[in-house]
Amino acid sequence: MEWFAFLIYILIAALCTLVVWFTIKVGFRVSTLSEPVLAEPENFLTTDTGSSDQTPHLYWNFTATLIVIPTLILTLGFFAEITSLINPVTGTLAVALALIWGMAFWSGMLAFPKQSPLENQIPLPEFSEPTAKESSEVQHTIDPKETS
């Protein structure tokens, strides 16, 4: 694969990712708005001080969309079938891989925060829906713990 053909593929991949991201932003606007509300019981990115106020969910989503581009470049690069390290395609792929690792580390996706067992026992929100009531009546005789 030539270098310029590869460049064109990269540009197409980046543009497609941006288009998908924009579509998600516009089409699923309600779900993105309700993300910060949900973040609290899930104990995202909390430190030991227990301050779960600034949970950067949207920021994570944006980083995730950015990571998609180098991943697609990597997938495309496998078809180049080039094994020399001096080749610019291999260099680009190495940079893409380094970008993936860097962004994942930088956004804290790969970090395992220390958790205390008490923080996870926050009760989940109520489930109020006609279908749910109906199914709970069916299930009422059986304790959910016993089913497991």
Next chain:
Amino acid sequence: MIYLMTLFFLFLLLILSFLLAEITYSPVNRSAKTRLLDSLRRISLAQQHLHDVRQYGLLFFSLVCCVLSVGVYIPYITLFLPPFFQQSEAAVLVKSHNAPLVYLGLLILLQVAGEISQALTERQNSSAMMVLNSYFWLPLLMAWSSLAPYLPVDLSHIIKDSGSSIWLGMLQPAGCLALALALIGPYLIINARALFPVSPIHTWIRELRMIVGLSIIIPLIYGRSCFSPVNEHFSPAEIAGIAAQVILLLVLMVIVLRLKKFLRRQRNLNTERLWKITLWLSMISVTSSFVAFHVLGTSDPLMHVLLNFSLLAIWIGFIAPKGNLKQTKNFKSNSSIPS
């Protein structure tokens, strides 16, 4: 022929999913026929209670995604079978060296679309809402990307001396494991946190998607890879291989059900931690694919095995202690005493 096979496969999957969905609601031992009828009745009852048109449409779309992926499945699996089984050229949808990759991407996209549209209908469930974030699907994308170079099955003229037919699951164990975890992940996460009743129709669609997802993974574990030789001869060992795939499906299903039970028993299950472990695994598999195909060269399949297993060992050494296995063991022993 292919339509008949697809219909038969769909019928089998539907029956299996109905039976599996019934397990969630009544664990009592009864005959399979009663359970099947009960399950059908329960799902139709739940379906009558769906008043919201938007919810109805989203669930229907999710079901259509499952059925579509079953329709694509038979051409997909024949690509991984020996050339003896492959169809005439008219029946092939995508015809190129990268057809397995394209099919796999299409199937994964259908699964993701079904999962997202179903999660949109249950916003009360915080685990289901996690599925709606884009970062959640990163491990799946990376696992797909890491398996991509191994998938063109008929490229063995490029790789010289391709006498080996080591399975894909042996060549790229980290990628296969990451893909399995990422595909079944939403099913495990949502079912493990079932502290409130879920509607039977949701349960059924999710079980159906789980079975379809497992059958997508099977040719990757037990299929041909880019190192497999091109032989036109027909041997009884290949028939045994196909029988082994069916057995593998059942084994994987039992493993997933046991895993679901195990996760449900844990009181303080952190779904975030599960997702992070999958992300680590998929990133390491992407890195190993890059190193194997661009730095070391594609020549030797045994070199791939060595590299991937050493990376898997590194992953276990670094990540598994952080996964807090000791704590989960304690919780398992605690919870098994009263029950």
